[in-house]
Amino acid sequence: MPRVALVTDSTASLPDDVAAAYDVTVVPLQVVIGAEAFDEGTPGATSERVAAALREYRPVSTSRPAPALMLETYEALAADGAEQIVSVHISGEMSGTHESAQVAARKASVPVLTVDSRQVGVATGYAVLAAAEVLAAGGSAEKAAAAARSRAEASASLFYVDTLEYLRRGGRVGAAAALLGGALAVKPLLRIHEGSVASLERVRTSGRALARLEELAVEAAGEHAAVDVCVAHLASPERAEALQAKLADRLADPLQGREVWCGELGAVLGAHVGPGMLAVCVAPRLPTA
Known part of the structure; x- marks a missing residue:
């Protein structure tokens, strides 16, 4: 072989x-902050630095x-x-x-x-x-x-953002969608569908959005015998850890003893979703031959 x-x-x-x-x-x-470019994973391209730059309205892009x-x-x-x-x-x-x-x-x-x-x-x-x-x-x-x-x-990628503005800046959602979300003061729940960011639901408060994200993750696990689950966040560790604990409890059977991964989103993806983002990936395990 x-x-x-x-x-x-x-x-x-x-x-x-x-x-x-x-x-x-x-x-x-690479992450480009202002006029400086850094490889993801190096000290210049940390999630914390990207979140700070976004909050300060400094130019952030990726390559x-x-x-x-x-x-x-x-x-x-x-x-x-x-x-x-x-x-x-x-x-x-x-x-x-x-x-x-x-x-x-x-x-x-x-x-x-x-x-x-x-x-x-x-x-x-x-x-x-x-x-x-x-x-x-x-x-x-x-x-x-x-x-x-x-x-x-087979995997489900579900996420919550405090605002669609960062996705709009990076061209990942249209200006009209971002404006609609802001005008209605809604909290968007999104997913990856056919390779792109797609709207899933709009919820009125962040608390309801996070509760709904938990339910959607449980639904995504569905009847699968075995799944892996990961919770990711950008500058929102407390909410991520709370969701991790809830999913570990509710999905104990399909997790089969595996832990729910939890960590901060990398700098490149973080540049497009902004601080406060919370995501869940539910990935069914493939049957072994």
């Missing part, structure tokens, strides 16, 4: 120890990895003995990262299978882990890529 390497990008939100344990190579996106960086990554893996590569990335509707991977794949010295997860955040990360588990069991690159697509498609 050819040796297969696994690549993703920093928006997949995999903890460093998890990426290392599964031998996943992570390519950083995909260039095809040259992706190719450099692939060639380094090939030089280290990889004969094939599976490269799993954030939704192509939300970022040009997958496009960079495709461009680099055409020039790589070994075959590269690129996967557009059509997801964001840890939903992409869980897709990567599904691919890693297939490879660890001796499966092919093609089966690993298929597992990543299947798990991403």
